[in-house]
Amino acid sequence: MVDEALTAGAAARRLGVAVTTLRTWHQRYGLGPSQHSPGQHRRYTAEDMDRLEVMRRLTARGVTPAEAASWARQGVVPMDAAARSAQNRAAPSAPDRAAPSAQGHAVPSAPDRAAPSAQGHAVPSAQGHAAPSAPDRTVPSAQGRAVPTGAVPTDAQAPRRGGGPTVANARAGPAARGVARAAARLDAASVRDLLEANVADHGVVATWHEVIVPVLVGIGERYAATQRFIEVEHVVSRCVTEVLGAVPRPSPGAPARILLAAADEEQHTLPLEALAAALAEQGVPCRSLGARVPQRALDEAVARTGPTAVVLWSQQRQTAAPGQLRGLLDAPHRPLLVAAAGPGWDRAAMPEGVPVLDSLPEAVAAVTAAADPARHRIDLRWC
Known part of the structure; x- marks a missing residue:
């Protein structure tokens, strides 16, 4: 809860979004500041921030802004299943589609070579094959290892003007975009929540290829472009480890072969x-x-x-x-x-x-x- 009314800048910092995003939510969906004093700018009250938090959480899960705003105006967060259902409707459903890279491009398969992510982990393609590295076209990742640059437009690597730090662009899947936005805010709780929801709905393999891989690739590429996001990389890697480790294991008596x-x-x-x-x-x-x-x-x-x-x-x-x-x-x-x-x-x-x-x-x-x-x-x- 917010104890006092906030300016747009303070509200944006509290939510981890850009001021321009707040303005868009205000102008398009009516989620603006409600406190007004003569001669002063409007300020966001505790109730306003509650609605904006609903908006932020649902858009992070891939719910369309219009639908998220409808829930936010009601002041409630729909059940997780409803949010994930909206996310699923937004995502492509073809089972054999190519998994996008951090910039939305299909990652070519190459059975014997892999491009490491920001942590140096192998990044498989849609089929799970390792993506090829390009020895003559690489830049250092957050850990000093190489990530390929060939498939990524230079302008896609730059921060969006007024939009804050990002690690995945609009062509990535909705779940990956949601994780990327939460990661950029260092919001580990939301990263875990989103990954857990995706594992529950789609399984480990799909979550690895369609969510985790694009985000890790994006972090490595953003580091290469900006020399930033090491802390984002650490948050994501820790959350991935926690979520994968929480997948229920067979009973302790089952023989581990x-x-x-x-x-x-x-x-x-x-x-x-x-x-x-x-x-x-x-x-x-x-x-x-x-x-x-x-x-x-x-x-x-x-x-x-x-x-x-x-x-x-x-x-x-x-x-x-x-x-x-x-x-x-x-x-x-x-x-x-x-x-x-x-x-x-x-x-x-x-x-x-x-x-x-x-x-x-x-x-x-x-x-x-x-x-x-x-x-x-x-x-x-x-x-």
Whole structure:
């Protein structure tokens, strides 16, 4: 609640929107300041701010401004399901559409190379393949790693005049735009709420490709253009980890036949967290060893738990050591599936019998099959 009436500038700062946005909401939808004293500008009362907060929350979820304003004038927030329903109506529904990049462009697939996001995580395309990097056309990301610039118009990287910081443009999906707006305000609660709603409605894989990936790419590209948004990147990454970790896991008594790990010295694990959450949705329990797993620790974990599938993630070339994979193949009780994932792996250096999983859906399918090959009736000899 607001204790005293606010100027337009103060109200905009409180809400995390631009003053021009408040003016638009006032002129188009009647959501303006109501307190007026002779000789002074109108000011926003507590009741005005309550209505504007409803407007902000619903537009962040992809609800059209006109519909959000209708709810705001009533002074109530519709049920989450209603808001998500409006978001779904606004989003394209074709199941095989290309997932937009941060600037709305379809991301081309390239099975053996990936452009890292601002955190250095691999950014898959609509099909889940890694997007190609362009060694001669890159700029540093927020962590000093490279992100491609070729598909992004220069003017799209600049802040909108009067519109404040943004990390996704209007051609991104409504859910991604909502997360991007909340992230730019450092509104972690709203970022989590939006991601949780999207996971509940569409699942982990769709949320990863259509929401998380475009936002991470957008943050990296905005950093490249402005040298800003490191704090935004940290908020989003933390929220993504929390939301993926909150996806319900199978019961504790279920045997975990899957082992996920990052290669020795590899610090980036967000894609592995997405895989673990996607497997959980399928009822497949797994163990995740996290970042920087040395060879000896990985070998001991395999010997101790006897997994049927091991997925080793490498984001960067310098962390992709084929020797770790060979060690798994030479284990006394070799896992049924030993797979590499991530853009760091060199296909030409892969030990025989080790596939490179190019996409999140492909990884889910292969790992699920390895967890219960009799049920899935899939021949894993190609692995």
